[in-house]
Amino acid sequence: MVMNAFDTNFDGANEVYAANTVGQAYMNVPIRIDKSRPVRIYLVNVTEFDPINSFHLHANFFDYYDTGTTLTPTLRTVDLIMQCQAQRGILEFTFADHEPGMYMFHAHQSEFTELGWVGMFDVQEPAA
Ligand SMILES: [Cu+2]
Numbered sequence: 541m542v543m544n545a546f547d548t549n550f551d552g553a554n555e556v557y558a559a560n561t562v563g564q565a566y567m568n569v570p571i572r573i574d575k576s577r578p579v580r581i582y583l584v585n586v587t588e589f590d591p592i593n594s595f596h597l598h599a600n601f602f603d604y605y606d607t608g609t610t611l612t613p614t615l616r617t618v619d620l621i622m623q624c625q626a627q628r629g630i631l632e633f634t635f636a637d638h639e640p641g642m643y644m645f646h647a648h649q650s651e652f653t654e655l656g657w658v659g660m661f662d663v664q665e666p667a668a
Pocket of ligand 1: 596597598646648
């Protein structure tokens with residue numbers, strides 16, 4: 541998952557923020573998750589002009605492997621991480637103990653969320 545943003549009027553500030561390039565894409569088409577299976581996200585921040593971006597997962601917690609260079613988590617049981625420009629990390633979590641439904645993820649800079657960096661996981665019972 542790529543956290544990126546776009547300066548559409550060349551004023552040196554971003555007008556659109558996104559996960560994987562298209563603002564609000566996963567609000568329109570949520571990312572489906574089979575609740576019986578673990579989830580791993582390879583996250584990178586390639587946002588220009590803003591020094592920090594972030595990822596917040598609602599109603600759940602994840603283990604985080606900063607830079608993805610260790611086999612043990614650098615953070616455990618967190619719901620929010622920040623990344624500087626070009627920082628990478630791996631998130632691992634599960635919805636096994638959750639009800640099926642829609643779970644939001646987004647930047648915890650409210651401006652970024654309002655300008656497109658927000659999405660939903662659609663957690664579903666395992667396919668029969
Ligand atoms: Cu949040």
